[in-house]
């Protein structure tokens with residue numbers, strides 16, 4: 001059984017059925033891409049996976065590490081090893097990145113992490129991701145540029161060492177250098193920690209740094225097409241019209 005198994009997932013959000021039967025399996029160490037036009041349901045899937053209360057699962061199941069987490073609370077999912085980077089990260093004024101990271105780590109543990117151990121982990125993550133050490137003293141997301149928010153997220157991911165990460169448009173709004181830092185960060189965590197990821201994106205460019213083994217295309221709340229890396233290039237070339245004609249709305 002794969003680490004994360006999504007089975008026939010139907011999800012309702014604000015009285016609307018948005019996901020209409022999604023099947024998707026992600027194993028540790030696998031990089032998956034999820035692509036699809038605006039409004040097709042990608043963020044709905046990401047939010048549902050992390051247990052956002054506004055999303056009601058009306059049918060199907062989410063199995064993580066052999067356990068049914070369909071009804072689990074968000075912190076239980078995080079503790080089990082699932083990680084979500086938000087499309088729109090929130091600011092927490094007054095809490096430094098380092099303190100936030102410590103809280104996030106402690107939320108996953110029974111005993112609080114020791115000062116020395118935490119410092120060691122932080123140094124390792126900062127070095128791995130090529131982040132300026134002084135960055136971690138700044139208040140989380142408060143006055144951050146878009147790229148700095150994304151860097152903070154990837155740093156958080158490195159510290160939490162999740163088994164599977166869901167990255168919803170982590171690459172949007174980044175300049176070329178920031179995109180490389182973030183994408184190479186994911187690639188490094190993939191290599192060094194065996195991170196598995198579902199990368200939700202509209203663009204091919206992030207995949208220049210981290211190669212997806214599996215590509216899924218979502219259309220109108222369903223995954224209608226799956227393939228390898230070559231599918232990303234096809235989408236870049238052709239857009240979604242052709243796929244919509246071939247696989248569009250089954251009524």
Ligand SMILES: Nc1ncnc2c1ncn2[C@@H]1O[C@H](COP(=O)(O)OP(=O)(O)OP(=O)(O)O)[C@@H](O)[C@H]1O
Pocket residue numbers: 013014018036037038039040041042043044045
């Ligand atoms: N707060 C909301 N109120 C009403 N409808 C919503 C809300 N959030 C999402 N939707 C609808 O749910 C559907 C799926 O949205 P979702 O955000 O999952 O799409 P997406 O694939 O992530 O799109 P994008 O590529 O633009 O991020 C859309 O039709 C959208 O209009």
Ligand SMILES: [Mg+2]
Pocket residue numbers: 042043044087168
């Ligand atoms: Mg979205």
